Amino acid sequence: MKNIGLLPRLIIGIISGVLIGLFFPEWIGRLLYTFTHIFGNLLGYIVPLIILGFIIPGIAELGSKAGKLLAGTAGIAYLSTLGAGIVAFFISMAIVPRIIAGGTAGDPDAVGLTPFLELDIPPIMGVMTALITAFIFGLGINFLRHEKAQETLFNFMEEFRTIIVGFIKKVIIPFLPVHIAGIFADMAASGEAFQTLQVFGQVFVLIILMHLGYIIVQYSIASTRTGKNPFSAIKKMIPAYTTALGTMSSAATIPVTLRSVKSNGVSERVADFVVPLSATIHLAGSTISLVACAVAVIVLGGGSPQFFEFLPFIVMLGVTMVAAPGVPGGAVMAALGLLSSILGFTEAQQGLMIALYMAQDGFGTACNITGDGAIASFIDTFTEDTAAATEPVSAEVES
Template sequence: MANEQKEKVSFWKNMLRTLLFWVVLAIILGALLGQILPTWAIVPFATFNDIFGKFLSFVVPLIITGLVTPAIFELGKSGGKWLLVTVVIAYSSTMVAGFGTWGIASLLYPSLLSGQQVPDLATPENAVASLMDPSFTIDPVFGVMTALVLAFVLGLGMTAARAEKLMNIFREFRELIMIVITKAIVPLLPLHVFGIFLNMSKSGQFVDVIVVMAKVIVFAFILTVVMLLLQYTLAGILAKRNPLSALWGMSDAYFTALGTASSAATIPVTLRCARNNGVQPAIADFVIPLCATIHLAGSTIKITAFALALQYMMGITPDPAKMTAFIFMLGIIMVAAPGVPGGAITAAQGVLQGILAFTDPMYGIMVAMYVAVDSFGTATNVTGDGAIAIIVNTLAKGSLGTGSSAEKYVQESESYAKGIDG
């Protein structure tokens, strides 16, 4: 009996530490209190959202510069043949996930989300919005697209010039950005979500939004399953083995990731599963740590599906040129996303608002939907890593082998993973 009590206490302690718990609580409280609180009681939360949204707009270009610049440099510095092959395969997988989601959503959303548009989502409570002080601004140092171009120029330039001293400055800047994300932005996201859903509940939009969220979450989950089947079908064809058997061989990694919601924490299990699937230890030890940070097909599916759904809700027709740029840049941003709960959706804010022109309420709903299925996205990411390991193992045909050459590539992948995770 005493052990059962300890387990219950431990369970709730662990739950209180998760971002998912606080976001779900924020949604529930926002929905309930929005029905009973007068407008004056909502003003403090609307004020916080206004300030927090402007702070996010200010810091997002810095996040992009601080994370993407070192990622490009460290990837360019580790220029081994099989590292580049692995990166190309991983990025291609992410692109297939993004563009595939866009194509399927374009076909299904008109019927799936029919009659559930919320055109005034950008200002859900005019009475509260009118109380905000328009003179208060926090102007970004530079724009999102400027930050992306600057990150590429600096990253590629430092790689070509082998500017280690300058790179050390950017590594320290990345540490600073990680502190801002983990200590300021992520802890305040639930309060931001609470304020947004409080406004939506007050204006009577909550039910419409929740219905759409539920449908899109199920849609995104189904797409992650389809993506895994595609990845393992390709791996099975190349390796001449049963793809379903290979996929089942990664089941321990999948279910471990469901519990941890962390690719990094699942690496030991993913390694064991990849080796049991017939991948050479040297290749598994090289591919799995690297893909834990650069291969985020599951995360890309979720973000793309949710972004398209919100545009549909707002009555916005996705612009093909903007969506193409969004998916390409999202794949790069996912490589540099910090390995913390909520890190990917925080890093993605730059392309959501910079390319797709998302408002703060739209981004808040993105956070809520993303966190609700964070574990499934992570599980898809790590399980897909196993398919990439099989493909690289087949292509390498023992050329990595063991010894100093293999150790060099393993060290490169681990160094790169540590660099991206901060």
């Protein structure tokens, strides 16, 4: 099973869950759902730790970068992520309800599975408490590192992040297919599985189309400064895009992204700075995926998403996912706390989010890193202007 990729294992988990819920004795379904119930509680417990482990060292690392270049890159990356989420919400609200309205409804009187054992694992702190704590400590450690040259707390948080990443890789990711199987076994028993799968397939296509459309928008905006054909620039980013599809990690794709970005004429100095930084703070593709998935899950549950309820979720996503680790599903893991605290998602809804997000994680990552190339090209034009204004003699010699 270890040699099988995560996406095939998730598909196997979904199919297995549906079959167990429909055809197997009820006690088998209840046994599987017991694991899902306990695993869901474990996810709820680790969410605040993920927030602390991702955000504190992520903020603490930023101060080591050059001031204006950092501010420009971070500002553009955040605006891109925020814009992607807002656009994704309105497109999803225009299309997803129609997709779900055309589906086959389950039996409203059907009863799902109940666990044999109910185990409560309360988190050590609430999600909002964890977010505020992360901001305070992240900024504080940043100050200590770069004003006082003190690294003790930063090194501690780096090791803490390593522990959390290891737990995600060794425990959460391997057992996710079983968790998802339990969720779909419950939905199959209550008659909701086939409608959900039908919706998932169509939402998956919608998300990928939004990714591609947003990439074109990003490069079209960059072309207003670079003067280059946006489609030619996108073509040179294809090696990075396809690599990200396979690795599902922006960090692991950085070497290929750097080559692709430099092939678009971005200076080495800017590319070497912007690409690694954007790999951790620019998550437009992941935001599109999370927003569209969240809209689909809410509408599936009979809800009606409202923009001003979603806006705080979108605004916080761009911060919460900072320094999400280079593991499959890092973004959705970081977003679980916001899903529960802002959108009120239940354990089952969070499980559906994980399944739907993981199914297209490679495409979201590919959108992220391809957009990094547009940001690098845009930033490079401003640094060229600055260099031309401040170092005319050097610029002339180099040309």
